[in-house]
Amino acid sequence: MFRFSEGKNSALGRFLLFQLSSLFLFTPLNSQNFSPKTITTNSEELILVTEVSSGKPRSEKVYGNADFLKREYSPASTFKTYLVLSLLENNIIDPKEKIECADKHIPNSPRLLDLRDALFYSSNDYFEKVFPKLGKEKLDLTLHKIGYLENYKSDLKVQDWWIDLTGLKHGGRIRLTPKSVHSSWSKIFENGYGLPKDLIEEWKKTLFWSECPEKSANVYGKTGSWEGSFWFQGALVKSENDYIIYTILNRNKSGSRTGTIIRFYELAGCKVPSLE
Template sequence: MFQFSEGRNSALGRYLLFQLSFLFFLTPLHSQKLSPKTVTPNPEELILITEVSSGKSKTEKVYGASEFLKREYSPASTFKTYLVLSLLENNIIDPKEKIESADKHIPNSPRLLDLRDALFYSSNDYFEKVFPKLGKEKLDLTLRKIGYLENSKSNSKLADWWIDLAGLKHGGRIRLTPKSVHSSWSKIFENGYGLNKDLMEEWKKALFWSKCQEREANVYGKTGSWEGSFWFQGALIRSENDYVIYTILNRSKSGSRTGTITRFYRLAGCKVPSLE
């Protein structure tokens, strides 16, 4: 502890203490933890969080409706994340090419969308148009390679998941536990798939959502809405050794896509981007 005598030294002491206090309140964002200090789950909500901090081991936390952990749900449009991987892996699309897409849930539709736009707005029309060039066989090879269905109890045979082209938007008959959905998402940012570096960079570009100036980080994400489930998978990435991965599952009757997106951004401490 600092000790100072009366008079001039006392004034110097007050000045130094003021400077120390000032520096404390101006701690750079890059030295602050990315994970939320507290998480209070909403009713009918499950939140899974994986955090990696520089120089520290990985931590995993679960908040909310623990009964959801024992059940399997449709991954909904989070499935498109892995459809996109297969499209990129097989050089089916140019990520920058814009395709006219008409979806009722997308503002100002019909509109031209590139790959990143198609994921951001979760366009069904876009992926139905490009999928025939890929086909189920190549998609299945990608799903096998990354072990997407390994932890699914209700999908013993990969071939059984397919329904039709319209079912592509939610993964057909696929049903997965929230932990399995979260694990597949986390591996993207943990380099857990062992994929080519250039392929991973293109994949992440397609999953980019916004800059988070408040946390000096990038946000990546994917929504999903199907069968009463509202998903948001988010990643707040500061560096390859400093990030937080989120999976939010809301099964409230009052749940919504926009509400789940907003929920993630509030947890992450970032400004919600324009959804228009």
């Protein structure tokens, strides 16, 4: 089960209150319909959705507070998605190797985590331990190669965004628009980076969250929480030509990591996984 510490009120309770305060009605996905009908939003939320389906035009929709689209935010721990790509690309780590980590926010910590676990729980300890083998220069090369820093001038140097090892967990000084964050995530599932297929498949394995039998699909995702932003990037994938990509940005003061996870699974029409 998810057992993240969220204070006195449960994440589920806050989520239900959030639903009651929504400005629009929400119709969840059903087992016969893979794509969302309508989506609930309020003034503190932005949701970007990209749908790809064989034989149908690509669909890109935005729900919620459009003012958020004009601003730049820290990608928070969604940045670790691309840190993992650099680790894999440079053969720095065996994805199955388990490392003992002692993050306070992770259940049953200290505990052994492999690469997929480290992303799922967003372990800072794990990445601080493996990063010295990679180094900021190789990471910077990966980020430039895939266009992750496209919001910036092409001559951006690593010292312009790098802070220190602690700042690695949220991408240092990097600030991106929600559309840029969403675009980077979407490209993973459409192989928009032109990377070798075996590298893409290994990358996706680390991003796997759960099966969704309700939709005959798999869920991939990454959370992020920093500077008042709560992100969840999710992908509901039936096949390489049939999937829906979500980016959720919640700026509510009562928002939480767990609440944003629950939000995604409600949108996707899938059961929240009971994984420890």
